[in-house]
Amino acid sequence: MNFQAYVSLWAACFVGGLLVLYTIYSAKEAVDYMPQCPMVEPYRPSTYLANSQVIDTILHDHEFRNQSLVKLQNAIRIKTETHDDDPATVEDDPEYWSKFDIFESYLRSTFPLFYQNTELHKVNHHGLVYIWRGTNTTLKPLLLMGHQDTSPVPESTLPLWTYPPFEAHYNGTHLFGRGSSDCKNLVIGYFEAAEELMKTGFIPRRTVVFSFGFDEEVSGVRNRNAQWLEQKFGSKSMYAICDEGGVSLTTLDGTTMAVPGTGEKGFLNLWIDLKTPGGHSSVPPDHTSLGVMADLMVKIENDPFPSYFTPQNPTYYQYVCLAENSATIDKELKKNILSSQASPLSNKKVREYIESSRWLKYYIKTSQALDVIHGGSKSNALPEFVQLTINSRVAIEESIHSALEKYLRNVKNVAQKYDFGLSYQLKNEPAVEIFPPTPQGDFLVHTDEYFDVAPLTPINDNHWKIFAGNIKHVYEELIWPDIYQGPNAHNPIIVSPGIAPGNTDTKYYWNLSDHIYRYRPGEYTSVETSAHGVNEWIKFDSHLQIIVFYFQYIQSVDEIDD
Numbered sequence: 001m002n003f004q005a006y007v008s009l010w011a012a013c014f015v016g017g018l019l020v021l022y023t024i025y026s027a028k029e030a031v032d033y034m035p036q037c038p039m040v041e042p043y044r045p046s047t048y049l050a051n052s053q054v055i056d057t058i059l060h061d062h063e064f065r066n067q068s069l070v071k072l073q074n075a076i077r078i079k080t081e082t083h084d085d086d087p088a089t090v091e092d093d094p095e096y097w098s099k100f101d102i103f104e105s106y107l108r109s110t111f112p113l114f115y116q117n118t119e120l121h122k123v124n125h126h127g128l129v130y131i132w133r134g135t136n137t138t139l140k141p142l143l144l145m146g147h148q149d150t151s152p153v154p155e156s157t158l159p160l161w162t163y164p165p166f167e168a169h170y171n172g173t174h175l176f177g178r179g180s181s182d183c184k185n186l187v188i189g190y191f192e193a194a195e196e197l198m199k200t201g202f203i204p205r206r207t208v209v210f211s212f213g214f215d216e217e218v219s220g221v222r223n224r225n226a227q228w229l230e231q232k233f234g235s236k237s238m239y240a241i242c243d244e245g246g247v248s249l250t251t252l253d254g255t256t257m258a259v260p261g262t263g264e265k266g267f268l269n270l271w272i273d274l275k276t277p278g279g280h281s282s283v284p285p286d287h288t289s290l291g292v293m294a295d296l297m298v299k300i301e302n303d304p305f306p307s308y309f310t311p312q313n314p315t316y317y318q319y320v321c322l323a324e325n326s327a328t329i330d331k332e333l334k335k336n337i338l339s340s341q342a343s344p345l346s347n348k349k350v351r352e353y354i355e356s357s358r359w360l361k362y363y364i365k366t367s368q369a370l371d372v373i374h375g376g377s378k379s380n381a382l383p384e385f386v387q388l389t390i391n392s393r394v395a396i397e398e399s400i401h402s403a404l405e406k407y408l409r410n411v412k413n414v415a416q417k418y419d420f421g422l423s424y425q426l427k428n429e430p431a432v433e434i435f436p437p438t439p440q441g442d443f444l445v446h447t448d449e450y451f452d453v454a455p456l457t458p459i460n461d462n463h464w465k466i467f468a469g470n471i472k473h474v475y476e477e478l479i480w481p482d483i484y485q486g487p488n489a490h491n492p493i494i495v496s497p498g499i500a501p502g503n504t505d506t507k508y509y510w511n512l513s514d515h516i517y518r519y520r521p522g523e524y525t526s527v528e529t530s531a532h533g534v535n536e537w538i539k540f541d542s543h544l545q546i547i548v549f550y551f552q553y554i555q556s557v558d559e560i561d562d
């Protein structure tokens with residue numbers, strides 16, 4: 001063998017060896033990687049074909065559309081705004097809250113068939129609980145939720161609205177108005193879906209309960225519906241709970257996704273009080289309490305909460321579903337998502353990617369917003385009292401206590417620097433002293449407004465298969481069969497679990513079911529509809545989709561014995 005032949009043979013062996021290694025490696029990778037996206041098949045009730053006429057009417061009939069439009073328009077026209085400074089209880093100012101009587105009588109006159117077939121219980125005056133009794137009392141009821149109130153329209157924003165917020169203007173495709181997407185559309189949609197079922201002669205085996213609060217937009221502190229239901233039906237007595245929230249439909253990297261919320265972040269309002277001795281402004285200390293508080297504020301903002309990318313957070317599955325199914329996702333990102341749990345470097349890269357967007361980063365970390373500051377009273381007097389209010393939405397991987405610890409770390413740092421006292425106090429608990437009071441001043445960190453991260457809804461069970469499967473059935477088979485059926489069908493819709501950065505009334509309902517789905521059918525992501533903002537809108541087709549979805553979902557869960 002001459003030298004050249006030897007080199008060629010050696011090179012061939014080397015390349016061949018590499019190929020073999022590569023093949024083994026890729027095969028191993030293919031074998032090792034188990035898909036994690038909780039994919040489901042479309043799920044339809046057995047009555048699907050028998051009811052095709054009704055479904056067709058809901059989605060495509062002109063007259064139905066017009067009647068449905070008027071029902072939602074008139075609901076928007078009844079002002080049911082709630083405000084942060086609303087009377088603490090209904091008894092404090094019954095007149096103020098009477099707008100919910102008007103709303104309820106509107107429901108009564110608009111949906112007579114619904115009222116004939118259900119029992120209405122008014123809880124704490126304006127909480128509405130309707131019970132549509134099923135014939136089989138051994139089956140756990142399905143609970144459908146929403147809220148009657150809307151976020152307020154501040155006077156100052158009125159000129160910015162293209163159409164007045166309570167006019168409910170319809171332009172032929174879109175409906176504009178406060179509550180059109182958050183969430184009178186959902187509430188009215190439930191009524192319409194149930195009435196369409198009632199018209200077909202449907203009598204449920206499984207009881208359906210409807211529960212509508214009246215102060216969700218101001219934390220729902222007056223909502224007693226959940227306690228009432230727990231007393232009447234018992235804890236964990238509901239088959240599943242559906243409420244607003246989640247991402248209705250969105251397209252990411254060429255993949256259409258629906259993202260029902262199967263988790264919810266925690267909530268914390270924290271107050272930091274600082275008391276210092278007063279005195280004349282002509283002889284101030286180097287740092288007044290305002291200056292010290294400013295120092296603390298800078299420290300807090302420069303010490304953000306960490307981010308996480310773990311399967312504990314449903315957001316993880318959203319990215320995994322995308323990585324497993326998108327044909328156009330960046331290859332490097334895909335690789336990092338799929339190896340994020342084995343490789344700390346990949347995990348870091350995915351977090352960096354998500355954190356590069358302000359709109360996405362808080363899906364994976366606790367937020368901290370310094371929202372209110374009070375302090376000082378006179379230009380010639382030293383400020384004796386300063387108070388800072390911070391709002392945090394707590395990451396799935398954290399807790400109220402871990403969030404509090406991080407803030408205490410910041411305050412300790414500043415208290416030591418200026419030789420101040422420090423204590424903290426949680427709702428209904430005695431104050432805990434960290435540093436004793438000093439003549440210079442004292443910090444008190446306290447909160448009575450918080451709730452922990454919500455328990456996660458399971459995503460690998462029959463409940464999920466039916467809920468997520470109905471979304472696919474409704475969109476792929478009923479709404480867009482031309483796109484998703486046949487030989488040239490588009491890639492299927494991915495239904496992925498997820499979380500919403502905000503909160504819903506479901507926080508009071510954890511004891512009633514392990515299966516909570518926060519999702520509103522519709523052709524939009526949740527942010528696009530300007531809920532809480534100027535020119536809130538929905539595409540009216542989205543409203544009809546709510547009706548069809550619940551028409552099918554109620555029947556689907558009625559047929560099973562889980």
Ligand SMILES: [Zn+2]
Nearest residue numbers: 147182183244
């Ligand atoms: Zn809402």
